[in-house]
Amino acid sequence: MLIWKRYLLTKFWLSFIALLFLAFIFYTSVHHSLHAIKGNASFFISLSSLKLLLLYYLSQTVLKADFLFPQLIAIAATLTLFSMQSKREVLLLQASGLSLKSLITPLIASGGIVTLILYANFQWLYPICEKTSITKEHSDKEIPRKHEDKVPALYLKDQSVLLYSSIDQKSLTLNNIFWIKSPKMIYHVEKLIFSTPSLPIGFNVTEFSDIPTGELTLSGFFDMKEFPEIEFGSYENPFSKIFSAGGKNRLSEFYLAIPWSAFGIGLSTKVPQRILLLLSQFYYMLISPLACITAIVIPAYLCLRFSRTPKATLAYLIPLGVTNTFFVFLKAGVVLANSSVLPTFPVMMMPLCILSMVTYYSYSRLQ
Structure with missing residues (x-):
């Protein structure tokens, strides 16, 4: 030199x-x-x-x-x-x-x-x-560790809301679920397993339903219950790369998670919110x-x-x-x-x- x-x-x-x-x-x-x-x-x-x-x-x-x-x-x-x-x-x-x-x-x-x-x-x-x-x-x-994160919310295909406290990516499990199926019916599920994506299985399920007086009351309890109605939207699956990339904040993970073929390089505003977040961060x-x-x-x-x-x-x-x-x-x-x-x-x-x-x-x- x-x-x-x-x-x-x-x-x-x-x-x-x-x-x-x-x-x-x-x-x-x-x-x-x-x-x-x-x-x-x-x-x-x-x-x-x-x-x-x-x-x-x-x-x-x-x-x-x-x-x-x-x-x-x-x-x-x-x-x-x-x-x-x-x-x-x-x-x-x-x-x-x-x-x-x-x-x-x-x-x-x-x-x-x-x-x-x-x-x-x-x-x-x-x-x-x-x-x-x-x-x-x-x-x-x-x-406390268990209260660190905000409660995530997911919108299903039928526009109902699914709340969960934590997720286990390896076992494909959502923990401590509240599924607001409708204004008149709410489910609380201790564990919801997606080993078969088309047929989620819930354990320790509590069902709350509306009564004529307008109050929600306990209407049923199940040790195990199948939920075929729970179906995630195209970009709302918590086990997909789109979700995991946002949590990892890694450059390559953002790139791999973005569905480029579906939305291109980002020339439109008509893109799901979760994809917009990934695109802008990338x-x-x-x-x-x-x-x-x-x-x-x-x-x-x-x-x-x-x-x-x-x-x-x-x-x-x-x-x-x-x-x-x-x-x-x-x-x-x-x-x-x-x-x-x-x-x-x-x-x-x-x-x-x-x-x-x-x-x-x-x-x-x-x-």
Whole structure:
């Protein structure tokens, strides 16, 4: 590797790692101090509690990496290039025949590496860290494990409502069921097994029905009862990939769960809500890491394009402003897509197209 490349990359990566460490320390200290002030934590903690806290804050950093890393890259690139321009090191490299585009090529490659790291994060680390974070937050609130999740609701083909407290994917079982068959009939089932999908079998079934006075009373109890009427809609089967992907939050799981042949890439708003959620989340995971490339190119344009270095305020604020604006529009696209206001694909691609144009313009102006 050439000496100038080694020098440039060393400065950039040391700046990036130092900023990441400082961001972690800052977030940890502020978050823990706020909880201590509110009485939810103590300033004096044991070694085991400290390990759990560090694991929690590391998980939080991983969960926010898609937004945090582009910001840190923009600052690290500005620090590196601003320093080199101020010391006339860039001028010396240009005098030796090196173009500005060649100068920032190693930094763009570094941005590409961080982009791949974010994709790997979405595939492997993100699901694990999300579980760790949720477990820690619930333990702080002293919420029992069995009451952690909200009660899920399913709409069957006959438009009746099925409520359940938990699901066992391996045994194809729903636990603690309330099936609101009609306003005049409700079933409570301890376990509902779908070993035969067309003929679910319930155990310890209690039947409530309406009486002429308008009250629901116990009308029957069965140790075992078949429910051929319970039939899930096309995209409401809790044992399908569509459901499990949303729980795993893994990039590949989202891709495999989306019925692309039925709904395409998301050009219509007439898509089931559950599919919209998967589409918008998949596109967010696919698009957001690309901001790392822009976070390299814009600081390079600002710090290297002109004979004089720009004011430090502009050198830092413009790249951060562009990156933050991109994420604001991307998050807004997720909300609009999930609400069926606009088609998923166009509304998610618009921020990427604008970002690509800004990046291309900045890169093309470098000589």
